[in-house]
Amino acid sequence: MQTYKDLDKEQLEKRKEELLKIYEDYKNKNLKLDMSRGKPCTEQVDLSNGLFENTDNLFTRDGFDCRNYGLLDGIQEAKELFAELFDLSAEQVFVGGNSSLNLMYDLIAKAYIFGLNGFEKPWGKQENIKFLCPAPGYDRHFAITEQFGIEMITIPMKNDGPDMDMVEDLVSRDESIKGMWCIPMYSNPTGLTYSDTVVRRLASMKTKAKDFRIIWDNAYAFHHLYDEHDKLLNILDEAEKAGNPDRVYMFSSTSKITFPGGGISIMASSRENIAHIKKQISIQTIGYNKINMLLHVRFLKNPENIKNLMRKHADIIRPKFDAVNEILSKNLNGKGIARWNNPRGGYFISLNVLNGCAKRTVALAKEAGVTLTPAGATYPYGNDPDDSNIRIAPTYPPVSELRTAMEILSVCIELAAIEKILG
């Protein structure tokens, strides 16, 4: 196979005609295939149907009635289970409702309105505050900072995490940089895990702003595709060792362990940070749904059992990641118009097409019935400077649909590339 840059105009025109014919055939099938969101499939959520098997007794082991008011920061056994999973102490853990995104939003809102532990002034009372945004990244993170009017600075992602030279340089000089979004494990969408060095540098770097905080969205901590899996350093430990115990707020949830719409979430940080924010949250709510916490602890049991459950998830979705790689390889290898990662966990495959071709590729796919995350969504303000990155979310569709969608996407990638080269 020749790379496209070695083809002459005639060859490209010819290939374009072939592709257009295939494309039209797909279009005429009136397909409706959705690969836009990182959503577990039905077979995956079925794995947790046992969640409601033990509802006869809704009291904690200490005899607390989960059906009634109380326990702002969650039931003790849930705090302990998460503490064990993340190698923390239970006092560092706050257990919330069904959405860790909501906990992150609430954290930003509290930092903005009232200030967090150790703040001299709320963020909202300071001018032109900024956040560092490793990109490609998670569109919903960027949407939050954008809604709060926080300026976003794009940080390129390298193979071992965000570009730390750039990060350290910026935070050491600019006091208006107040925070940073991180998905440190099987990052959305690049699938890569921050190296120990990157974690240590984030934990220990000098920041001009004393109220600089890291939002550590550890969403995919247990979401391995293979038995031999990535490992992530405990940043809360590292931050404490480095003398920055209050720098990091970690978040996670069972959304992609049990039920995406009905799991439980956690926030973890230093004891002081958690004690401080508990006081603030006590004004916001009497407490989160403890019945769901209790059912989760009973169903998930212990880290070993969770590991087994996650292996079942992997067995369902690994073939989907494989199918994406197989079809993209078959159709595009050697053409020099696309590259993509083969993540060892998480929910996404990050695809880069020729610069200036992502939007067009996604539009072509859409017209042929394949919905992808909008091009650019993985960058702050939806603005991918290279117009090159496309996020593929392979978990939800059945393999057969996924294969069709990837065949179509391959055609669209080629078509957009030829259009671009022909100019």
Place this chain on the structure above:
Amino acid sequence: MQTYKDLDKEQLEKRKEELLKIYEDYKNKNLKLDMSRGKPCTEQVDLSNGLFENTDNLFTRDGFDCRNYGLLDGIQEAKELFAELFDLSAEQVFVGGNSSLNLMYDLIAKAYIFGLNGFEKPWGKQENIKFLCPAPGYDRHFAITEQFGIEMITIPMKNDGPDMDMVEDLVSRDESIKGMWCIPMYSNPTGLTYSDTVVRRLASMKTKAKDFRIIWDNAYAFHHLYDEHDKLLNILDEAEKAGNPDRVYMFSSTSKITFPGGGISIMASSRENIAHIKKQISIQTIGYNKINMLLHVRFLKNPENIKNLMRKHADIIRPKFDAVNEILSKNLNGKGIARWNNPRGGYFISLNVLNGCAKRTVALAKEAGVTLTPAGATYPYGNDPDDSNIRIAPTYPPVSELRTAMEILSVCIELAAIEKILG
């Protein structure tokens, strides 16, 4: 029985000695009785144990999988059930998580940071904003406004609702008055329901501030103690009729219908207000726990079934309200040192002792093992200008404990009154 003001010093001293003896006897029993929060008792929450009976299939009637992501504003059948209950259209209803307090907090936060539908400027960008706070009222409401630094103006409660002459006068003159807390039915703690006239005046009054909003916490809409019950006018209808369709945000929940820690909540307003805030909430979360919504709709079924369930609640707690009235009457009638209401619904009895005696009464009770809501808590800033109001929450303790607690409280009321009179 003589009123205390007709007793001379000697008689008072004698009575004080008698009371102190009884008080010491109670103290020596080392009791621990909690009447501080409006908390359903175990027998009440047991009424909803059937909630988890139908968990085999977690799909909505339209085939939507409640276990997975999606449906920001809740499942359609939940919206429709609440719409029917409150005589609204489903498009006016947003179904949330387990806490309506959290929805109210979130509303204030959004008004403060971003502004709501129809706002020219967020509240947080305006100076010295104020809220009207009918009092005695709900301490958690006041805690929210206090946290946001919103100045609170106490509005006296009359028999048919807040003092509307004062309310109308203030809002017509002062542009910095941006909102008002209301618990319009079986109000916390007075137990009274706003009259039709009051509702219409609130809906139609002229306000200097265009961004004046009413937080209508309809927490006790179905919480009648008797078959013949209070009725509340639909303020959303009245506000629309009066040309102020966007003035009112209504809140309610199933916290005291099913499970206080595990119910579902709603926010209702004009279609435009709901459409506007849905966009804002879409940044905050992907959605609330829909499994719990589905289980609630299946368990609660329809308004008639809810009425029957609420009748069972009433049968459990009515004897507790009766016991409070019986014991207070027996011990205090005719003494001129206390008056209290006999509510027809809700969760509280509002007790007024002699001016300057509430704090002392609560402290005496505490010392004898009876925990009450702190005196003053029912007023903005915890400041009851008369130091007279005490909130009694009779639902949680068993009747026998409640009777003991009320005997003790009666002694404390008398003791505090005598101390006060003797000076």
